[in-house]
Amino acid sequence: MRKALLIAAAVAVAWVAAGCGEKATVTVYKQGQYQGKPDKQPWDNDQFKGDKVAWEKAVKARNLGQNEYVRISGG
């Protein structure tokens, strides 16, 4: 009886502790889904037609455009 109670207590503790886990927030993109939520890559649309390089080029130009030392000549 005592042994059974100990086993039951151990199982209960393990079951309760299992609820304290933390989900990994690392990015996993798989077949049009991020962690189970449907979404596409930003270059996977009518505008860029899956061309990742073209998308990266467009975003990089915008990124560098934020540096006014480069935008304004003589800076």
Next chain:
Amino acid sequence: MARMKFLADAERCIECNGCVTACKQEHEVPWGVNRRRVVTLNDGVPGEKSISVACMHCSDAPCMAVCPVDCFYKTSEGVVLHDKDLCIGCGYCFYACPFGAPQFPQDGAFGLRGKMDKCTFCAGGPEADFSAAEFRKYGRNRLAEGKLPACAEMCATKALLGGDADVIADIYRDRVLKRGKGSEIWGWGTAYGKPEKLPTARPGAKS
């Protein structure tokens, strides 16, 4: 490409609220919901500092960790997004967020709280890109158009930088060296100080 991040330069912000207006206009955000706002420290005192605050798309986002329905996800570009179809509007994310980013539309005599709304880094959401449903729920998807967030691109003094972390960090470093002060980046350590949690290998877990 590195991860997308925001960088608020307190030395440059003039509290014009141009970023707030740009965000509101771009996404047609309803009354009572502010995806971005400008916070001023020591307002009215000489030397006051202002910073533009919104979701920082944290490396190890606490909102993702506490959501009971697991409605959050992070894209390859490091943008933290959520699925409004799954959100139950519980508000846990609001308590967890160090930046007060999650917003809840309220309506009615009993303070009905709707589904959470927050900055999407102008990256839309789970709906099809450029669709009416995506715009209604999450706003415009500028990232899919090859553009950066409207708030950062509209900032007149370029106090708010948004984009590829490596590039904006370089711009900021260059700026600090030229002016010789103000190297502290508000919220940067809080948002991006902790690395992303690596997935733990669990025996028997589906790959």
